[in-house]
Amino acid sequence: MDRSENGALLIVEDSDEDYALALWALRQAGCARAIRRARSLTEALACLCPEHAGALGETPLLDLVLLDLNLPDGTGQELLLALRAAHGQALPVPVIVLTTSSNPRDVGEFYQLGVSGYLVKPLDRERFAAQMRVVVDYWLRTVRLPPAFLPVAPCPEQTA
Incomplete structure (x- = not known):
C-alpha cells in the first residue's frame, strides 16, 4: 500500500491551546490533509499500533506524527519505545518532536530513539x-x- 498525498497527520498533544495553535499553523502553511489528534499516550498507541486498537477500519495512512514530550499518561519517549518494540525497532511513520524543551x-x-526531527516551538505565533x-x-x-508497511488504526478522535 503506497502512501499518498492524502495521507493524514497525527498530532500527539494534550494541551487544547497548543493543539489549536498547531492546527492553525498547519492550515496557514497550506496543509489540507486530514489532521488527527491523540491527547494521550494511550490514544497515540491506539492510532499507531494495531494491537492496541482492536479491529482496523478503512482509514487514510499517516504520513507524519507531531509529538509532544509530556502527556498525561506517559511521555513521548515511552511512545517511541512502544512503537519501536511493535514495529521491529523501526518507527512506522516519520515522527517530529514538537516541544518547548x-x-x-x-x-x-529522541534522535537516538529514531525521530526524524526535533523542533523547539518558538513563543511567537508567526515564527511558529x-x-x-x-x-x-x-x-x-x-x-x-x-x-506504508502497516495500516493505521482509527484514532479515538478525528479532526478534519
Missing part, C-alpha cells in the same frame, strides 16, 4: 507558523516517503 539531553535522546511552513514544505511536499 531545548535541553540537549532531550534532543540527543513559519516553522510549520517548513515542516509542511519538506515532509509533505518535497520528501518522498516509502510505501
